[in-house]
Amino acid sequence: MNRPEAKPKAPSAPPARRASSKGVEARRRLLEESVRLIGEQGLAALSFREMARRANVSHQAPYHHFTSREGILAAIVLEGFVRLDAQLVSARARHRAAPAGEILRQVMTAYMTFALENPVHFRVMFRPDIVSIGDYPDTRVHAMLAFQRLVDAVAECHPDADRTDPRFLEVVNALWAGAHGVATLVLDGPVQLNSPGLAFQSFVNTAATLFSEAGALTKLIP
Amino acid sequence: MNRPEAKPKAPSAPPARRASSKGVEARRRLLEESVRLIGEQGLAALSFREMARRANVSHQAPYHHFTSREGILAAIVLEGFVRLDAQLVSARARHRAAPAGEILRQVMTAYMTFALENPVHFRVMFRPDIVSIGDYPDTRVHAMLAFQRLVDAVAECHPDADRTDPRFLEVVNALWAGAHGVATLVLDGPVQLNSPGLAFQSFVNTAATLFSEAGALTKLIP
C-alpha cells in the first residue's frame, strides 16, 4: 500500500493562519468517527477512505487534517495521555486526606479504570509499531507527566526514599507494570478464556490492593 | 484490501493426504521468514507478497500453506504458546527442590524472559484484533496449559487454598498481569523514555521479587 517507512517528522508545523472554525469542527468529527470505527471493527479497519465515507467527504479530506494515517493515530494517542493524566490527578485529589498507601491504591485503580473506559485510546497508546511516541514532542510530554503522577504516589509511601536511586525507579516501574498488565490482559488477553467467571471490577480491586501493598511495604527501597 | 470480517473458521480441516516433505519445508521457511520480517520492520510490514518475494515463490504460494493473512499470524501464535509453556515447565523443573516462593519467582521470571527473547511471538500472541485465539482450538489448549503452570506455582505457595475460590483466581490473574505488564512495557511501553538508565535484567528481577512475594504473602487468599 505504499506506506513509506520514513517518518513524517511529526505534524508540528503550525499553520501560518489559524484553522477555520469549520476546519476544527471537521477535524474533531473525523477524530471521533475514527475512534468509533476502531472501537467497532478493530484497529485494522481504520481506513482513511472509510472515515471519509462516514463523514460524507472525499477520500482526501481527512488527509488535509492529518498528515498521514499515522497522524490520526498520533492524535488519538495524544488525547489518550491527556485524559489519563487528568484522571490520575483527579484520583489523587479526591483522596488527598487519605493515608499514603491508600493514595497509591487509588492512583493504580485510576490507571486501570482509564484503560477499561477508553479501550481504543489505551490500545493505540502502547503500540510503538503504529505510532512511536518519541516522534511527537507534546505527546511525549504528557506521557511523562502521567508517569510522574505514579512516581509521586510511590514517593508519598516512602518519604525517605531517594528518588534517584535505581531501585526506586524499578519499584515504580514494577507497579506501573502491574496496573498496565491488568489493563492489557483484561482488554486483550484471554482472561475470560482462562477464568470464565472472573468479575472485572473485583479483579481490579484485588490487583490494586495486592500491588499497592507490595509497593508500600517493599523492602527493596532503602 | 478486501479483508472480509468473516472469520475463516480456523484451518483445522486436516488434509486427506499428509503434506509432502517439500511442502512442510516451504511452510517452515515461510514462517521463519515472516517472523524475521516482523522483527525487522514491524507487524504492519508483514505482507503475503513480500514473504513470497523473499522466498522466491509466486505471490500465491504462501496462500496455499496458510489460509489467509490471519492464518500465518495464528501459526506464529501457536508456536509462541508452545514455546512459552515449555519454558514455564522447564523453569519449574529446574527449581523443583526450591521453596515454594522461589518457584513462583522463577516461573514469573521465565514468563518475562520468554517475552524478551521472543518479542515477535509475544506481541502477536496478545493481539485479538489480529488473530483471536478462540478461533483456533489447539492454540487455545496451549494457552490454557501455560496459564495452568502459573496456577500450579501459586497453589504451591498456598497449599490450603481453594483453587475454585474466586479470590484465588483473582490473585493468580493479578500475578500473571504483573509479569505480563513488565513484558509489555519493556517491549512496547515508553519505559526507556521515562526511565532512561533502567537496566532490564535488574528490573525483571525486582519485579519478579516484588510480585512473587506479594503473591506468597497475600492475605487475600483464605
Place this chain on the structure above:
DNA sequence: ACAGAATACTAGACAACGTCAAGTTATGGA
C-alpha cells in the same frame, strides 16, 4: 513401475487501500 489423486505452485484479475499531484471552493483578516 505407473496411473491417479491430492498437493504444491503459477498466472491473471479485482476491489480496496495509502499517498502524490493538481485543481477548485470557501473562509477570514487586511
Place this chain on the structure above:
DNA sequence: TCCATAACTTGACGTTGTCTAGTATTCTGT
C-alpha cells in the same frame, strides 16, 4: 472588497489481500 490560505475535490499510481482458474510436482496404492 480583496486575496492569501485553509478546506476540499477529482484523478491517478503502485501495492496489497483474496478469488478463480490453470499447471506442475509429489505421494501412494496396486
